[in-house]
Amino acid sequence: MPExxxxxxxxxxxxxxxxxxxxxxxxVSARQQSFGAAAAELHxxxxxxxxxxxxxxxxxxxxxxLRRRGRLELTALGLTVLPGLTEAFSSMVxxxxxxxxxxxALRISVPPSFAMKWLMPRLDxxxxxxxxxxxxxxxxxxxxxxxxxxxxxxxRYGNGTYPGLAAHYxxxxxxxxxxxxxxxxxxxxxxxxxxALADPVPLLHETGPEQDATGPDWExxxxxxxxxxxxxxxxxxxxxxxxxxxxxxxxxxxxALGKLRLAEADLASGRLIMPxxxxxxxxxxxxxxxxxxxxxxxxxxxxxxxxxxxxxxxxSWTYAA
Numbered sequence: 604m605p606e607x608x609x610x611x612x613x614x615x616x617x618x619x620x621x622x623x624x625x626x627x628x629x630x631v632s633a634r635q636q637s638f639g640a641a642a643a644e645l646h647x648x649x650x651x652x653x654x655x656x657x658x659x660x661x662x663x664x665x666x667x668x669l670r671r672r673g674r675l676e677l678t679a680l681g682l683t684v685l686p687g688l689t690e691a692f693s694s695m696v697x698x699x700x701x702x703x704x705x706x707x708a709l710r711i712s713v714p715p716s717f718a719m720k721w722l723m724p725r726l727d728x729x730x731x732x733x734x735x736x737x738x739x740x741x742x743x744x745x746x747x748x749x750x751x752x753x754x755x756x757x758x759r760y761g762n763g764t765y766p767g768l769a770a771h772y773x774x775x776x777x778x779x780x781x782x783x784x785x786x787x788x789x790x791x792x793x794x795x796x797x798x799a800l801a802d803p804v805p806l807l808h809e810t811g812p813e814q815d816a817t818g819p820d821w822e823x824x825x826x827x828x829x830x831x832x833x834x835x836x837x838x839x840x841x842x843x844x845x846x847x848x849x850x851x852x853x854x855x856x857x858x859a860l861g862k863l864r865l866a867e868a869d870l871a872s873g874r875l876i877m878p879x880x881x882x883x884x885x886x887x888x889x890x891x892x893x894x895x896x897x898x899x900x901x902x903x904x905x906x907x908x909x910x911x912x913x914x915x916x917x918x919s920w921t922y923a924a
Contacts, residue, residue, distance in 0.1 A: 621662040628655035629667055629681075630688050634723060636675045636874075669854070671785070674874070676854040682847055686715065693718075693742050708737040709902045712747035712757040716813055716846035717889070720865040722758075725913060732912075733905045744812040744844075749894045756893045756903055758910075760815075763890050771907060773889040774864060774914040777882035778818045781852050781861040781875045792858070792878035797828045805857035811843030815862075817886040824860060824883070849875065864889070889914075 620626075632641040632652060642649040660667050667681040677685065713722060718740060730736065741747075747757035749768065763770050782792065792799050800806075806821050819827065842848045845862050852859040853874040861875075863882050869875040891907050 621659050622655070625655040625659040625662070626688055627692065628652045629659050630685070630692055632656060632668070632675060633677060633681065633685050634689075634719070638675070671855075677850050678854070679856070682842070682850055682854070685850075686844055686847065689719065690715065690742060693740065697739055697741060708739045709755050709906065710739040710741065710753060711906075712741045712743055712754050714758070714760055714813060714845075715742040715744055716844050716849075716862075716865055717758060717760070718742040719846045720849060720868065724868040728913070729906075729909055732909050733902075736902055736905060738906075747892070755900075756891065756906065759890050759892050760813075761887050761890065763888065765890075765892055767895070769893050769895050771891040771911075773891055773910055775884060775888045776815070776865075777863045777884045778815075778824075778860045779863050779866075779877050779882045780824075780858055780880045781849065781866055781870075782858040782878055783853050783855045784873065784876050786852075786855045786858065787876060787878045789855075790858075796879045797825075797830060800825060800858075801830055806839040807848050807851050807857040807859040808839055808841045809843075809845060809848045809860070810841050813843075813845045815885050815887055819860065819883060821860060824880075828880070 627645070628641060628651075631644055632638055635641045635644065638649045638652045638656070642652045645652070656667060663680060663684070665680045666678050667684075668675045669678055670676075719742075722740070729738075741754070746759065747754050749757075758773070759765065759770075760776070763772060780797075787793050790799055790802075790804050792804075808821065825831070839857055840851055842851060845865055848859045849861050849866055849869060851857065852861060853869055858878070860883075866875055870877070891910055893903060
């Protein structure tokens with residue numbers, strides 16, 4: 604079914620928004636990659652989730668999911684609307700969490716893709732490890748500002764130099780070719796290796812604020828593997844968040860140079876594979892950042908301890924000479 608944007612979707616006003624339940628069903632289904640899991644989280648039936656998603660698809664004028672081997676994959680339309688809706692729900696949760704709070708919550712700022720791909724799959728483990736810890740998660744691609752006193756801590760991706768703040772190293776990052784198993788089979792990537800990219804294989808490109816300019820783009824990666832950078836290295840889908848690059852790869856839209864640490868859950872589930880190539884280590888890393896004065900507070904100390912345990916098994920790479 605071809606995807607199209609409906610006339611109503613192009614003239615959205617607050618009076619013409621889709622139903623909130625339909626938007627919520629879509630966001631949770633996209634995160635869980637399953638109507639059944641979304642139904643369990645929202646305490647409704649899977650049929651009700653499917654009905655709400657279909658209602659939203661009718662409103663937007665196109666399908667949001669494809670069903671592949673028992674799991675949901677986002678369509679191009681789904682990939683387009685998900686980041687804004689995820690941020691909107693995060694903002695609503697933050698606003699409502701401030702009402703009637705009887706105990707102080709820990710407010711943390713994290714990059715959007717880190718929140719979606721690394722932190723969210725581990726929240727149950729965090730709550731089990733630190734019972735009673737209440738987090739208010741702000742997902743923002745902008746550097747967190749502590750000047751107004753609204754934030755207690757943040758996770759930043761950078762070089763670790765943050766004047767006036769305490770920065771605790773968590774883990775390194777690397778880029779590696781990633782794609783779905785079906786895409787690898789369709790393009791014989793496992794058999795041919797990097798040489799397969801000499802053909803016009805669809806490439807996924809990351810742009811925007813989460814892109815790490817210290818790493819290679821596809822043209823540089825191809826050259827480093829002895830391949831001539833052709834026009835195919837410069838065309839393809841361009842996505843402005845690391846998480847969208849991974850989701851597009853899992854949906855079979857192309858092969859990505861994706862952030863390996865963010866892809867851990869998808870690699871573990873089999874949604875993504877590394878068809879070839881060694882991880883290309885990046886100069887930047889993830890840091891837990893706080894103002895100097897509150898770092899000793901028990902909730903912050905507990906959160907940092909948990910983060911260090913979760914990242915302890917992550918290997919660190921150095922550039923080859």
